[in-house]
Amino acid sequence: MGYAYGSKSSDExxxxxxxxxxxxxxxxxxxxxxxxxxxxxxxxxxxxxxxxDVAERWNAMIxxxxxxxDVYGYRVPAxxxxxxxxxxxxxx
Numbered sequence: 431m432g433y434a435y436g437s438k439s440s441d442e443x444x445x446x447x448x449x450x451x452x453x454x455x456x457x458x459x460x461x462x463x464x465x466x467x468x469x470x471x472x473x474x475x476x477x478x479x480x481x482x483d484v485a486e487r488w489n490a491m492i493x494x495x496x497x498x499x500d501v502y503g504y505r506v507p508a509x510x511x512x513x514x515x516x517x518x519x520x521x522x
Contacts, residue, residue, distance in 0.1 A: 438502045461488035496521035
């Protein structure tokens with residue numbers, strides 16, 4: 431819980447592409463957003479933020495559009511972790 435709240439931040443991104451990663455035997459789908467500056471973010475379900483509408487949030491983000499995103503987590507290649515988008519709004 432400390433990780434989910436202690437690493438929370440905001441950022442501005444432009445969506446370059448998005449895709450899904452299917453887990454072993456079709457279990458555990460990851461919804462991924464790639465940005466124009468080469469970063470990757472996951473859009474997860476989150477018990478800590480009471481969010482379980484992953485597919486809807488992922489589908490609503492449009493390639494080529496800019497967003498202000500609320501994220502938690504860090505990219506740690508050795509651990510295979512990515513920042514997680516927990517909220518977003520259109521960039522004005």
